[in-house]
Amino acid sequence: MPQTEQQLRDDIVDVGRRMSEKGWIAASDGNITIRVGEDRILATPAGVCKGTLAPEDLIVCSLAGERLEGTRPPTTELEMHLTIYRTRPDIHAVVHAHPPTATGFAVAGRPLNLGLLPEVILCLGAVPLAEYGLPGTPALAEGMRPYIPKFDAMLLANHGAVAYGENVFKAFFRMDTVEHFARITLAAELLGGARPLARVEIQKLFDARGRYGLNASRNHYEPGWPLAAEDVPDNAEKIEITREQLVAIIDEALKVRGVY
Ligand SMILES: [Zn+2]
Numbered sequence: 001m002p003q004t005e006q007q008l009r010d011d012i013v014d015v016g017r018r019m020s021e022k023g024w025i026a027a028s029d030g031n032i033t034i035r036v037g038e039d040r041i042l043a044t045p046a047g048v049c050k051g052t053l054a055p056e057d058l059i060v061c062s063l064a065g066e067r068l069e070g071t072r073p074p075t076t077e078l079e080m081h082l083t084i085y086r087t088r089p090d091i092h093a094v095v096h097a098h099p100p101t102a103t104g105f106a107v108a109g110r111p112l113n114l115g116l117l118p119e120v121i122l123c124l125g126a127v128p129l130a131e132y133g134l135p136g137t138p139a140l141a142e143g144m145r146p147y148i149p150k151f152d153a154m155l156l157a158n159h160g161a162v163a164y165g166e167n168v169f170k171a172f173f174r175m176d177t178v179e180h181f182a183r184i185t186l187a188a189e190l191l192g193g194a195r196p197l198a199r200v201e202i203q204k205l206f207d208a209r210g211r212y213g214l215n216a217s218r219n220h221y222e223p224g225w226p227l228a229a230e231d232v233p234d235n236a237e238k239i240e241i242t243r244e245q246l247v248a249i250i251d252e253a254l255k256v257r258g259v260y
Helices: 005-021 078-087 100-107 118-123 138-144 168-190 199-212 243-256
Strands: 031-037 040-043 059-061 067-069 093-097 153-156 160-165
Touching: 005 031, 005 040, 005 093, 005 168, 031 078, 040 078, 078 093, 078 138, 078 160, 093 168, 100 153, 100 160, 100 168, 118 168, 118 199, 138 153, 153 168, 160 168
Parallel strands: none
Antiparallel strands: 031 040, 031 093, 040 059, 059 067, 093 160, 153 160
């Protein structure tokens, strides 16, 4: 049964509260929109904490960005949302936030593009990094443009992340997957480095996406998205030694050179 606009307003309030509770947004960060009609977008207003929104705080605007209903100014990052809606008719909700670990990767200039976890490959494939663009200007959407047709979430360089889907909870859960994946990748790096799956295993997961009806338009695996084990060969042979063994090796080398 299609939801009423009032129910969709409640959904935005709910997702805003969840984003705030998860620590993905500070102060008045982040924004959420839902496509409620052919030329009708329900959007969060600018300068308001998204954790304590009321349904009547939301505004309605057109796909061209004109405010149709509501008294508050629309989110300053509205153009980012509208660019996604104009490019992807299948998308009905967009969520933007600054989740700390995913944003850490975005600030470090690193996409989440390793094929590490079956669930992430099934859900997102990979999470690219869009080039930096000044927030609140068309430059922000410009950097995202190349990735919108093929990906359902991306990092925004020196800024945050955006995720989108058929409804606002799909978009929210994709953002949740991005942040969780970022945390796991970081943990793996602290433990010596993440090891991607082999290309053949990633291909099997992409084939499964087709069977499950997930993102049917983008089930073709393009090598490199995500990177497989073959794409990141571990050339440097690593060995482990204790401090005592290291001192003994240095001592021996100095003795041989006649330093002692
Ligand atoms: Zn932002």
